[in-house]
Amino acid sequence: MAEGVKPRVKVPKSASAGETIVIKTLISHKMESGQRKDGDGNIIPRSIINRFTCDFNGENVVDIVLEPAISTNPYLEFEALVPEAGEFKFTWYDDDGSVYEDSKKIAIE
Amino acid sequence: MKRLTATLTVGLAATTFAWADPVDDTLVLNGETTIVTRTDAPEAVEKVFDEVISGWHFREDDTRAMQADDFDNPGMLFVEQAEDLWNAADGTEDKSCASCHGASEEMAGVRPVYPKWNEDAGEVRTLEMQINDCRENRMGAEKWGYTSGNMVNMTALMASVSRGLPMNVAFDGPARETWEAGEELYYTRFGQLELSCANCHEENNGMMIRADHLSQGQINGFPVYRLKNTKLNAVHDRFKGCVRDTRAETFSPGSPEFIALELYVATRGNGLGVEGPSVRN
Amino acid sequence: MQLTRRNAILMGTGAVLVAGLPLASSAAGEDAIAAFTGGADVGEGDIKLTAPEIAENGNTVPIEVSSDSAVEIMVLALGNPTPAVATFKYGPLAASRTASTRIRLAGTQDVMAIAKLEDGSFVKTSSTVKVTIGGCGG
Numbered sequence: 265m266a267e268g269v270k271p272r273v274k275v276p277k278s279a280s281a282g283e284t285i286v287i288k289t290l291i292s293h294k295m296e297s298g299q300r301k302d303g304d305g306n307i308i309p310r311s312i313i314n315r316f317t318c319d320f321n322g323e324n325v326v327d328i329v330l331e332p333a334i335s336t337n338p339y340l341e342f343e344a345l346v347p348e349a350g351e352f353k354f355t356w357y358d359d360d361g362s363v364y365e366d367s368k369k370i371a372i373e
Numbered sequence: 374m375k376r377l378t379a380t381l382t383v384g385l386a387a388t389t390f391a392w393a394d395p396v397d398d399t400l401v402l403n404g405e406t407t408i409v410t411r412t413d414a415p416e417a418v419e420k421v422f423d424e425v426i427s428g429w430h431f432r433e434d435d436t437r438a439m440q441a442d443d444f445d446n447p448g449m450l451f452v453e454q455a456e457d458l459w460n461a462a463d464g465t466e467d468k469s470c471a472s473c474h475g476a477s478e479e480m481a482g483v484r485p486v487y488p489k490w491n492e493d494a495g496e497v498r499t500l501e502m503q504i505n506d507c508r509e510n511r512m513g514a515e516k517w518g519y520t521s522g523n524m525v526n527m528t529a530l531m532a533s534v535s536r537g538l539p540m541n542v543a544f545d546g547p548a549r550e551t552w553e554a555g556e557e558l559y560y561t562r563f564g565q566l567e568l569s570c571a572n573c574h575e576e577n578n579g580m581m582i583r584a585d586h587l588s589q590g591q592i593n594g595f596p597v598y599r600l601k602n603t604k605l606n607a608v609h610d611r612f613k614g615c616v617r618d619t620r621a622e623t624f625s626p627g628s629p630e631f632i633a634l635e636l637y638v639a640t641r642g643n644g645l646g647v648e649g650p651s652v653r654n
Numbered sequence: 655m656q657l658t659r660r661n662a663i664l665m666g667t668g669a670v671l672v673a674g675l676p677l678a679s680s681a682a683g684e685d686a687i688a689a690f691t692g693g694a695d696v697g698e699g700d701i702k703l704t705a706p707e708i709a710e711n712g713n714t715v716p717i718e719v720s721s722d723s724a725v726e727i728m729v730l731a732l733g734n735p736t737p738a739v740a741t742f743k744y745g746p747l748a749a750s751r752t753a754s755t756r757i758r759l760a761g762t763q764d765v766m767a768i769a770k771l772e773d774g775s776f777v778k779t780s781s782t783v784k785v786t787i788g789g790c791g792g
Contacts, residue, residue, distance in 0.1 A: 270453065274444045284749035292450045297758070299735055324745025326753065331738040333731050333758045335714045336603035337447045341754040345747045435706050435716045585789035600714035601789075618790050654710035654789060 275368040297332035321350035395430035408646035415643035428588040440652040448598035448650025455530035464514025484535040519627035532649025555637025564621030594651030683737040701769040712785040720752040724769035733763025
């Protein structure tokens with residue numbers, strides 16, 4: 265697991281049924297592109313988060329493929345539909361096989 | 374040909390001036406807290422400026438917006454990491470910062486008054502020096518490197534709980550000597566380019582130096598999350614970068630020269646709101 | 655060194671003129687497009703890309719894509735060593751076909767968004783982003 269990886273997710277605590285909400289996610293990750301060289305001129309191997317998914321009560325919201333051109337500390341913002349009360353599940357997939365997860369519950373007003 | 378040149382010049386000048394002026398905008402943090410980013414020049418700098426302006430006004434729209442929301446601001450990731458450090462016991466005394474100080478929010482009001490004269494030690498201390506003093510003498514823990522990750526993150530936490538409070542660094546009494554040493558450095562030309570801090574940030578702020586928009590060089594926003602290196606940058610690292618850019622041998626972070634310079638530059642921004650961790654290019 | 659307003663203007667102009675040169679899309683970019691579309695024709699229409707005209711630093715450039723009827727949107731930075739940036743696939747609970755992120759651009763270039771629409775057709779749009787180079791390092 266890459267060091268110091270910490271996800272942050274912003275989801276409203278409640279919404280009305282059928283409402284559209286904005287979700288923001290940020291995760292601390294160096295997103296080493298594989299294009300840089302170290303002091304000795306050797307290529308620093310690529311090490312990035314290559315996929316992100318968001319699901320709500322088992323149904324998919326977005327599934328995103330990330331490439332090395334995504335900035336350090338990847339930021340993603342999108343809109344989700346909230347049909348009922350439940351839980352958002354967020355998953356980040358690291359090149360090294362690590363998986364980082366976070367979840368947020370949302371209530372219906 | 375002459376007419377063509379004149380037309381071209383007018384056209385170009387119009388674009389460039391529009392670019393170069395500090396942007397007229399208001400920094401409202403999380404839609405709640407208005408931060409003072411321009412105000413009447415304080416005592417330390419009243420002879421040269423009418424108004425002091427935060428570096429925030431010299432950045433593009435997207436960069437300014439990124440700082441206005443704690444979620445959009447990547448610097449806040451490191452504030453969260455520092456919050457964990459704040460509560461973690463370390464050293465032979467098995468104490469955390471919280472053991473003595475309580476919640477990190479209790480430290481509101483600390484950032485704006487540093488660097489500060491310490492009577493017992495008989496020296497001007499930066500926030501970093503004070504943190505290391507706590508670590509060494511109260512916690513029995515090892516000192517952090519002056520611009521190490523833990524240190525810069527901790528100063529970001531200290532700044533974040535003081536955001537919006539006006540910078541209020543004292544330079545009378547025993548601190549005066551150090552302040553004057555800082556002032557001397559500020560106006561000294563360094564390096565092969567023979568540039569002083571004042572050449573760029575006092576005489577030419579608002580102008581472009583190559584593709585960079587020169588600000589007043591205010592430090593109320595430190596530590597700064599830079600888009601360039603995507604991490605938090607300590608103020609002494611910024612000083613170091615500036616001196617290096619003049620093609621000079623630079624002083625070290627934590628050196629007496631940079632401590633004096635920080636004290637002096639901080640007083641040039643008294644009255645501006647604390648912004649750290651701010652977002653800059 | 656004397657930094658006059660005139661010098662600053664001249665330097666600024668030089669930077670913009672150099673930065674403004676158009677860049678040809680790379681072969682790698684064309685390959686990525688072909689892989690995404692399967693060689694289908696790419697028209698114009700229901701796809702929008704929002705990117706800054708001038709990015710203060712190429713390491714962190716905010717962009718947004720949006721469409722009314724996309725099922726998938728691919729973003730390419732045609733002037734990067736590897737042009738692929740991201741591909742957004744929208745599931746049943748996506749409230750809109752939009753997304754924002756922050757990307758790296760190696761220099762001034764065209765950023766392209768290609769959308770696969772619900773009817774199976776492909777549309778694209780692009781935006782030139784000037785990347786500021788020559789600032790003061792820290």
